[in-house]
Amino acid sequence: MKKAPLVAIPLVLFLLLVVFLFKGLFSDPRELDSQVKDKTLPSFSLPDLMKPDITYTPDDFKGKVTILNVWGVWCVTCAVEMPFLTELKNEENVHIVGLYFDQDLDPDFGTKTLTRVQQEVIEMLGRYGNPYAFNIFDVYRDTSLDLGVTGAPEHFVIDADGIIRMHHIGDINERVWNNKIGPLYKALVAEAMSGEVNQISTKGTM
């Protein structure tokens, strides 16, 4: 009678191991705890990719819910998601901003000219559609580092106050949009709209 619990120990350990490994089957090792979630964008001052005279700062993200898409022409998955993002822009009026960085551009030994980068971008957008309101050129990839970007594509959902609400690693496809990003984006847009209405109404009463 007394022996029964001892016999159960290996069985229990085995079952615990099974549960642990089974959970591992469905976990994504690239899913990190984002350090920038619920924070404002890190400060930056970066040029527009196409018109380098224009400079963007985090203030440019205020007033509109934005999806910041980290991408580059060298990134295959970015090309795959581009038609879907373009569709989102055209059909659901989603505001997508690109954070562009180039792989072949070694900040210490720049090997590519800006015109060359621009040409490649124009060619790629011509082929797959242009979902971007504008593209910010992260020349030294410092802002990507500040944002905790590990590669491309990655996406940040930024609310109308310029606060990062979600960091999504990987592409946006129909499933990801419908289950993960879309609902948040729509809720934030609704929130921003009601905020505006409130502001107007408080102004009206004043």
Added chain:
Amino acid sequence: MRVFIAFLTAVFVALPATYAVEDKYEFDSPQQRESFLQLTAELRCPMCQNQNIADSDAMIAHDMRRKVYSLLKQGKSEQEVIDYMKARYGDFVHYKPPVTLATLWLWLGPVFFIVVALIVVIRRRSVTPPEDMAAKLAKADAMLEQEKE
């Protein structure tokens, strides 16, 4: 043949030079170099999971090495560089995890295991001899005597 030997010599002379290209960072002091090597071995590449940034060839690892270098050049301490990376990539980025509620079992697990093993060993040792030990021994002795006869 002579040409071939000359070619080989050229290759071997050129080899160290190609390695030297990798060593593009210049340091102010041997300590700084040591810190750099230490940090790049200790920081984990967020892209390629089980490699440190010294090992990895991912772009992010390149960028992180560059950042470690520039932070050290600015006179930041090793701990400050680690904190800088942790602020961006989380505890994941450092190969020495901090003691938190979630990671506590990494330290307590082995201790728990040792304690359980000790208890088992000690319990095994102190097996109490049966009460009629003396009688049994006497019986055995008697049997041995019988055998001798």
